[in-house]
Amino acid sequence: MPRSKTRKPQLAVTKDIGELFDYPDLPVKLRQDLYVLTRHHRVVINKLRAQIPEAKNSDARNAIQEITDLLIHRNDQTEELIEGVLDRKIQVYHKARKIKAEARVDRSSK
Known part of the structure:
Protein backbone atom coordinates (compact mmCIF):
# COMPACT_ATOMS: atom_id res chain seq x y z
CA MET A 1 0.00 0.00 0.00
CA PRO A 2 1.56 3.36 -1.01
CA ARG A 3 2.16 5.90 1.67
CA SER A 4 0.36 9.17 1.44
CA LYS A 5 2.66 12.10 1.14
CA THR A 6 1.93 14.37 4.04
CA ARG A 7 3.65 17.67 4.03
CA LYS A 8 5.89 18.24 7.02
CA PRO A 9 5.89 21.67 8.63
CA GLN A 10 8.65 23.86 7.30
CA LEU A 11 10.87 24.99 10.13
CA ALA A 12 12.81 28.20 9.72
CA VAL A 13 15.68 26.56 11.60
CA THR A 14 16.32 24.31 8.60
CA LYS A 15 16.89 27.27 6.26
CA ASP A 16 20.27 28.71 5.35
CA ILE A 17 21.09 31.88 7.27
CA GLY A 18 21.09 33.89 4.05
CA GLU A 19 17.51 32.87 3.29
CA LEU A 20 16.36 34.42 6.56
CA HIS A 41 12.68 21.93 26.84
CA ARG A 42 10.94 23.36 29.92
CA VAL A 43 8.32 20.58 29.76
CA VAL A 44 11.05 17.92 29.59
CA ILE A 45 12.90 19.51 32.52
CA ASN A 46 9.72 19.58 34.59
CA LYS A 47 9.12 15.90 33.83
CA LEU A 48 12.66 15.14 34.99
CA ARG A 49 12.08 17.11 38.18
CA ALA A 50 8.92 15.13 38.83
CA GLN A 51 11.10 12.01 39.06
CA ILE A 52 13.14 13.39 41.99
CA PRO A 53 10.83 12.16 44.80
CA GLU A 54 10.61 8.72 43.19
CA ALA A 55 14.37 8.13 43.15
CA LYS A 56 15.21 5.62 45.89
CA ASN A 57 18.86 6.53 46.11
CA SER A 58 19.73 9.93 47.60
CA ASP A 76 16.38 30.70 31.03
CA GLN A 77 19.47 32.12 29.32
CA THR A 78 18.20 30.91 25.95
CA GLU A 79 14.79 32.50 26.56
CA GLU A 80 16.48 35.79 27.48
CA LEU A 81 18.48 35.73 24.26
CA ILE A 82 15.40 35.00 22.19
CA GLU A 83 13.24 37.61 23.89
CA GLY A 84 15.91 40.29 24.18
CA VAL A 85 18.40 40.07 21.37
CA LEU A 86 16.52 38.22 18.64
CA ASP A 87 13.31 40.22 19.03
CA ARG A 88 15.24 43.50 18.89
CA LYS A 89 17.23 42.38 15.84
CA ILE A 90 14.03 41.35 14.05
CA ARG A 104 12.34 52.65 -3.54
CA VAL A 105 8.78 53.99 -3.88
CA ASP A 106 10.03 57.57 -3.60
CA ARG A 107 12.63 57.03 -6.33
CA SER A 108 10.15 55.39 -8.66
CA SER A 109 7.56 58.14 -8.20
CA LYS A 110 10.02 60.86 -9.27
Whole structure:
Protein backbone atom coordinates (compact mmCIF):
# COMPACT_ATOMS: atom_id res chain seq x y z
CA MET A 1 0.00 0.00 0.00
CA PRO A 2 1.56 3.36 -1.01
CA ARG A 3 2.16 5.90 1.67
CA SER A 4 0.36 9.17 1.44
CA LYS A 5 2.66 12.10 1.14
CA THR A 6 1.93 14.37 4.04
CA ARG A 7 3.65 17.67 4.03
CA LYS A 8 5.89 18.24 7.02
CA PRO A 9 5.89 21.67 8.63
CA GLN A 10 8.65 23.86 7.30
CA LEU A 11 10.87 24.99 10.13
CA ALA A 12 12.81 28.20 9.72
CA VAL A 13 15.68 26.56 11.60
CA THR A 14 16.32 24.31 8.60
CA LYS A 15 16.89 27.27 6.26
CA ASP A 16 20.27 28.71 5.35
CA ILE A 17 21.09 31.88 7.27
CA GLY A 18 21.09 33.89 4.05
CA GLU A 19 17.51 32.87 3.29
CA LEU A 20 16.36 34.42 6.56
CA PHE A 21 16.92 37.80 4.99
CA ASP A 22 15.37 36.98 1.62
CA TYR A 23 11.88 36.63 3.02
CA PRO A 24 10.57 39.02 5.69
CA ASP A 25 8.48 36.41 7.49
CA LEU A 26 11.27 33.87 8.05
CA PRO A 27 12.97 35.69 10.97
CA VAL A 28 9.62 35.84 12.76
CA LYS A 29 9.05 32.15 12.02
CA LEU A 30 12.53 31.36 13.38
CA ARG A 31 11.71 33.24 16.56
CA GLN A 32 8.46 31.30 16.94
CA ASP A 33 10.26 27.98 16.34
CA LEU A 34 12.89 28.81 18.95
CA TYR A 35 10.20 29.83 21.43
CA VAL A 36 8.37 26.52 20.93
CA LEU A 37 11.67 24.68 21.33
CA THR A 38 12.48 26.36 24.66
CA ARG A 39 8.93 25.72 25.89
CA HIS A 40 9.36 22.04 24.99
CA HIS A 41 12.68 21.93 26.84
CA ARG A 42 10.94 23.36 29.92
CA VAL A 43 8.32 20.58 29.76
CA VAL A 44 11.05 17.92 29.59
CA ILE A 45 12.90 19.51 32.52
CA ASN A 46 9.72 19.58 34.59
CA LYS A 47 9.12 15.90 33.83
CA LEU A 48 12.66 15.14 34.99
CA ARG A 49 12.08 17.11 38.18
CA ALA A 50 8.92 15.13 38.83
CA GLN A 51 11.10 12.01 39.06
CA ILE A 52 13.14 13.39 41.99
CA PRO A 53 10.83 12.16 44.80
CA GLU A 54 10.61 8.72 43.19
CA ALA A 55 14.37 8.13 43.15
CA LYS A 56 15.21 5.62 45.89
CA ASN A 57 18.86 6.53 46.11
CA SER A 58 19.73 9.93 47.60
CA ASP A 59 22.68 10.25 45.20
CA ALA A 60 20.28 9.80 42.28
CA ARG A 61 17.93 12.44 43.72
CA ASN A 62 20.81 14.86 44.19
CA ALA A 63 22.11 14.22 40.66
CA ILE A 64 18.69 14.79 39.09
CA GLN A 65 18.25 17.96 41.16
CA GLU A 66 21.65 19.31 40.15
CA ILE A 67 21.20 18.49 36.46
CA THR A 68 17.73 20.02 36.27
CA ASP A 69 18.94 23.16 38.05
CA LEU A 70 21.64 23.56 35.40
CA LEU A 71 19.16 22.86 32.60
CA ILE A 72 16.70 25.43 33.96
CA HIS A 73 19.47 28.03 34.15
CA ARG A 74 20.56 27.31 30.56
CA ASN A 75 16.97 27.35 29.30
CA ASP A 76 16.38 30.70 31.03
CA GLN A 77 19.47 32.12 29.32
CA THR A 78 18.20 30.91 25.95
CA GLU A 79 14.79 32.50 26.56
CA GLU A 80 16.48 35.79 27.48
CA LEU A 81 18.48 35.73 24.26
CA ILE A 82 15.40 35.00 22.19
CA GLU A 83 13.24 37.61 23.89
CA GLY A 84 15.91 40.29 24.18
CA VAL A 85 18.40 40.07 21.37
CA LEU A 86 16.52 38.22 18.64
CA ASP A 87 13.31 40.22 19.03
CA ARG A 88 15.24 43.50 18.89
CA LYS A 89 17.23 42.38 15.84
CA ILE A 90 14.03 41.35 14.05
CA GLN A 91 12.49 44.76 14.76
CA VAL A 92 15.58 46.54 13.42
CA TYR A 93 15.53 44.30 10.35
CA HIS A 94 11.86 45.02 9.60
CA LYS A 95 12.39 48.76 10.13
CA ALA A 96 15.32 48.74 7.69
CA ARG A 97 13.26 46.84 5.10
CA LYS A 98 10.43 49.35 5.49
CA ILE A 99 12.79 52.30 5.02
CA LYS A 100 14.30 50.67 1.90
CA ALA A 101 10.84 50.00 0.46
CA GLU A 102 9.76 53.60 1.09
CA ALA A 103 12.95 54.90 -0.53
CA ARG A 104 12.34 52.65 -3.54
CA VAL A 105 8.78 53.99 -3.88
CA ASP A 106 10.03 57.57 -3.60
CA ARG A 107 12.63 57.03 -6.33
CA SER A 108 10.15 55.39 -8.66
CA SER A 109 7.56 58.14 -8.20
CA LYS A 110 10.02 60.86 -9.27
